[in-house]
Amino acid sequence: MNFDSFGEFLAMGGHGFYVWWSYLLTAVVVSWILVWPLWRRRRFFEEQRGRLRRADALGQQTEVESNAPET
Amino acid sequence: MTAPLASEPSLWVLFRGQLRRDLKLAFGQPSELANPLAFFVVVITLFPLGVSPEPGVLSGMAPGVLWIAALLATLLGLEALFRRDRDDGTLEQMVLRAQPLYLPVVARMLAHWMVTGLPLTLLAPLLGGMLNLAPEARLPLMLGLALGTPVLVLLGGVGAALTVGLRTGGVLLALLVLPLFVPVLILGVSAAELASSGLDPAGPLLWLAAGASFAITAVPFAIAAALRIGVETG
Amino acid sequence: MTAPLASEPSLWVLFRGQLRRDLKLAFGQPSELANPLAFFVVVITLFPLGVSPEPGVLSGMAPGVLWIAALLATLLGLEALFRRDRDDGTLEQMVLRAQPLYLPVVARMLAHWMVTGLPLTLLAPLLGGMLNLAPEARLPLMLGLALGTPVLVLLGGVGAALTVGLRTGGVLLALLVLPLFVPVLILGVSAAELASSGLDPAGPLLWLAAGASFAITAVPFAIAAALRIGVETG
Amino acid sequence: MKYIFDRLRWPDGLRRLWHRMGSPRWFYETTGPWVPWLAAAAALLIGVGTVWGLAYAPPDYLQGDSFRIIYIHVPAAYLAQAGYILMAICGVVLLVWRMKLADMVMATVAPIGAAFTFLALATGSIWGKPTWGTYWIWDARITSVLILLFLYLGIMGLRRAIERPEAAGRACAILAIVGVINIPIIKYSVDWWMTLHQPATFSVTSAPAMPPIMWLPLLLNVLGFNLLFAVSVIQGTRTEVLLRERRTRWVTDLCRQERA
């Protein structure tokens, strides 16, 4: 451990402001990067669920590309 | 609250409708709001690259650079300002039906300003910082931009309206309009420079304010008249 | 000398035809040849006004200013470069029938260069003189412009082709294209500055020459591919 | 290029793998199980590296404790460039082999790479204040990272502006390729130009040779951020696959399962 107390650790030898700002910013950006695709994925499933429910309620086959190529 | 048709047409509806339409055309999605902002940062980057990256040199050039960026941004969208509307016939309809034509013209110019002058004014402190602008010059520069960019847009609008039906677009238009921009440029730059040498920038700013109020009231009439001519040709 | 249709289509005819058409569109009358020249004089005037009229400051800035004027001129006409053709369906025909599409693309870019890069290159000694450019820097500046402006036009063409069918024209286009312009700007400016400090400007000029020859051979393919996409959307 | 590639005598297995890799469904189903493991490894590496870097590494003899920003700054700067190159490679694959998956990866990488570019700029300029006394300086590396950010923003803007995903993909591929040719040119020209004006004072390159206790956490963080990048790209691409293939049977079935 390079610091003697937690207060010193926070102070970072007078550079605390800069160091903690950088790390905070990084934390925010990184969590955004990680959460965004998951959020989009959840929203997609919700939408599709709604669509499928509507389609089922109408008693129709959902439109499905029967011969969609796999590549 | 469906009003009967016989009621007096609403000027406010006319203005708001045009503004809404033009903003929709400028920003399809809210994410596109970032484009003008990014554009200004790129333009500013050209100067350290082209002229000199030294903080001392840059800080002297800063007001001029920001103002030249404003001219450039105003010029860039100018050719398309009425051309597309003319081509698809919406300009015709506007000239025919809008009563008075003054209002949609103001709305259109306001929309153009919101893509060019407004973002630049808001970014000015940041861009000034990147160019080492003296801190005391920041506010006068912003004020100058806030007052001067509407004038640029309006003067540009006259040029755009005059050339709307013509073949020679871009270059001729720029040539018409740039000399008109010169006084604004001079006043805006000198406000910032006075402030950075510790003097009072009120003089040029007042002139700019006077120019802006005159331009806002009078120039749209000129644009409207030019548009009528542009529609007749075709 | 009416050739039978079955004869091999002539590439030269294709190239020349496109060039002739584009020049006709750019200069309806010979008097319009003066417009680009006047435009540059006006643009150059903005810098002494906006930044500083002192000869010492100006002469240091001169190469940067001229190069930034070149970027500006290239940008200004860019949005209209393919847009009008797309709107009236001639772009469609070009993509369908031109074989190879490469040639009319080169012709179009050449025409655009003749309105922007060429007049600037020719005017450079005069404009440099107005900005107190060191005499020994004139030739390198001209050479740099002659080699670099074609690259600007070509890179700009990629941006114009990519955005041809889009609503967000001007600003997005500038944003796409300006970062690509950076190396040209740097090399061009540094050639002139090396020369004005008495050093040999051959290095950057050779790089520019290499860049230009690469760009002229390769970039039109990218433009052609982008145009195909632009036509498909319609 | 495709011609040469197709003529080469690839082992059958490799060839099959290449073709299978083109299938979005294959990608979705194969990479699913990877994600938790990758994420765990990333968390571990970054956790250890960061705590080590923040709390245990000794302060720099010149910059004091502000140098601890390096543990995020360098990985971010590195990924900013790697992301763009990845995008351009995907662009080539898309244009030459018409592989839809490449487009989906490209679409996903753009915002992630831009985010890392932004991070590199932000942490760098925050770091600049204590070391150089100013948040912004027109140094070579900084300027070229700024331009890189604009290249990213341009690609993202272009993709948003084009309605048809097919067309958007190819347009972005063209731009990414033109851009990637420019990246080294931009980097070297800026480097050379700015250093012509700015002698070594602000040089970022002359990092003092660090003792292992200082660079080991950096190494851990670089590896960790790489894994993080991978996790994020894989997750993003998986979502993109679902969105683009929403009308195929396998995705509909998947949605039905999700519902149950």
Next chain:
Amino acid sequence: MSEPVLDISGLRCERDDRELFAGFDLHIGPAEAVQLRGPNGAGKTTLLRCIAGMHPEYEGRIELLGAPVAGERLLFVGHRPGISGLLSAADNLRWHLDLAGWRGADSVVTAALTRVGLTGYDDVPCQQLSAGQQRRVALARLALPTAEVPLWLLDEPFTALDEAGLKLVSGLMADRLAGGGAILFTTHQPAPELPGLSTRWIGAAA
């Protein structure tokens, strides 16, 4: 005969030193429709633009309900659709309402789109509609409340329309006639059946 809505007398117009028409008289009363016919280049569009006030170089007298023509009292649908391809149909129509300063609910836009058979297409950018659908958007203006003006000027309204579209549009025209409006229109196709329709030839020698 009731007081004419549109009253043209002694109209003369030339273009490129060629006389298009001279001594041209036309009187259209309320609930009357006139189909203007003539070969390509005869001057039909020019005549409509003269009436709308967008071609001031003519001699003669044009009056709308006894007064000089004012843009707000007529509805002009020209060769150019007056529709922005970048905006959706609903946005375009909303703008047309706004232009007239019309205070009212958006529901009239949906209703107008339904009248021209475009239900469900209201939020697609018009660029992405077929030629006939775009034409229908332009003509949906005829179904807006702001279309209740004394005179309609329609320049080849049936272009690109299929048979169903033609019926819908001629239905709108018939409604306007029933409401006491006057219509002057051009078309090279056989005109639809309309009450009070007459034909007027112009410059038979092109």
Next chain:
Amino acid sequence: MSEPVLDISGLRCERDDRELFAGFDLHIGPAEAVQLRGPNGAGKTTLLRCIAGMHPEYEGRIELLGAPVAGERLLFVGHRPGISGLLSAADNLRWHLDLAGWRGADSVVTAALTRVGLTGYDDVPCQQLSAGQQRRVALARLALPTAEVPLWLLDEPFTALDEAGLKLVSGLMADRLAGGGAILFTTHQPAPELPGLSTRWIGAAA
């Protein structure tokens, strides 16, 4: 039956998640003309663009004389005229010749303009022509020597044309058929009399 010029089988195309046509087959032999019919938005223009290679998102097979379609072997006249309004008719046509790399005298341009009844209008900017005259300029391409290609794709060629214009253009089409070409065209108007003409409906339910 002789070898077909245009051979389409199993064509399927969708737009905005709506299937326009599927399992579409069409074979056009030399000297045959097919009029494509269908309501607005049925997909006629889309089909023509698929054939011309300007709409790549389709499934199925399209062959021109047994090979994939190449732009130089067909002539496409779309909704957009392919004519620049800023240039004169002659310049426009000259450019169309140049595009095909055609080495020959300018006299063919004058001849083509004469064939569509535009004698004397060759040096007016097309912007200043009437709608029908502009359409005629676009169609004058059919009378150029470069129009002697196996397949013509004409999307509503008769728009804005008067009766004389319609005759001239159908005359050009008949000539091409006599020369062994194939024509696929759309129109909502009654089709002109042509030898070897058949009608093909598409997506009757819009």
